[in-house]
Amino acid sequence: MYTKVQTEQEKVIFNGIWEECWNEKGFGLEYFQGTDQFIFWKDGQAVGCVEIKKYSLKNEAFPFSGCEQLKGKFDTVMEVDKLSILKEFRGKGMLEDIMYFLSEYMKEKELTYFTALLEPRLYLTLKRSLLVEQVGEKLHYKGDDVVPSIINVHKAIQKLEEKKWYKELKEGKLIELMKV
Template sequence: MYKRVTNQEELNVFHQIKQVSWEGKGFDMEYAKEGSDLFLFYGDDDLPGGTFEFTPYPQFTSPFMKNLFNDVVQKNMVTVEIDSFSVLPKYRGKLGREIICFLLDYAKKTGYTHAVAISDPAVFRSFNKTYHIRATQVKEQIWYKGDYVIPALFHLQEAYDNIHDEKFSWFKQPIEKKEGVLL
């Protein structure tokens, strides 16, 4: 289940989850960007265990990201920057797929055809090999806040337009958390 971050308490939980996840992987912490849509993801225990962030490109994208992707993003692309893909250790292997499902659902509902990101190499490979969502490495790997990352373009419309194809049999419609206590 997912829930959009709508208040300070939820934002604090979002940053806590991201900080634990990122520091555990050796990354320096980054806080949510202005203009972004932030989401929490909940485990079977009804506790928040994952995060994801969508930032309209280029309106709210940092100069660093614009510099990486301005020569990649074409006029016919409706693009979002994706970030903060974080899952607490307890929820790894459980919430990742749910977040990817939500990514496709969100992109389709909001009209985004592509996403840009600087991706952990293992996450990049999983998009292509596990989830069959075409991710293209658009530049050489770069060192960023504690590790090497891949500047990537994700072809989301290709996936959501063909979501009934057998290769997307892993896809499940995301469920929004409507009620309940945060923690």
Template sequence: MYKQVRTASELDVFYSIVDFVWTEKSYARERFEGTDKFLLKAEDSKWGAVLEASPLENSDPIIRELFSPYIKELSVVDIPTIAVLPQYRGSLGTKAISLSVKYCEERGYEHVISVNNPVFFRALKITYKMPLTRIDQAINYKGSPFIPAILHISRIYQNKSDYPWLFYPQEIN
């Protein structure tokens, strides 16, 4: 289950998860305005993961510049944040990825741009078999190596049966 962040207390929970995971990974912290933020609930009824989606115009200028040669004619959203607390990495990681597919399908986005840590990039490519294009070698972004990629997400939501891990989580109010 998931919930879109709408209140100050939900935003506090969102950033507590992001801050914990970013500190654990030694990533530079960042805050984005004008984005859709979501909390994902674990089986034990605790919030354990987050997803953030950003219209391109609200993305980090570094990201916009990096991807601009590749996305001129594409329907694109930036996913700057997927963070999962360590104890929930298996199940909630899949839920967060599934929610990103649902989000894009409902809003008509065909592609996702993102910079991914190398382990997560490998999981997207190998474990989830997601259709993606790596646009460059690993870059240093905010102090850590990340791989910039375009995820062709419409191929997933148009061919759901090809992705056995995919399920659309239920929204709660």
């Protein structure tokens, strides 16, 4: 299940999750206003989070604006940031829940692409389940290496719909995931 961050208490929980994960990786911390932030829960405990924000040419850490695939589409491009799962919950299905949520978010907002600077291991994990495309060389950013990546929303959803875990979420866990 997930909740959209709306209160100060939820903001504290959200920040606590990603700050713990980013400190673990040695990333520098950065805060933004005007973003959609979500907390993911398991058995009443906050275990993961993600931030989604409008793509901004001003805040580019990598020149995604130079990507041919994105030209003329920036009004339907969002950036995924702070995708974090607490260490003790990794490998227990939370990434799949978050990916399912992101696919539903993409459909609802009629997006064409997501951009992201992904930690190399996360990039490799997502590459197996999504059509994540590396669009530049690894670079050092905020304390660690990252892989500049884009996700074609329509192709990613098509690929997700082939996955067994995605079908299971869609058929059975949707109600559980969407509970507040």
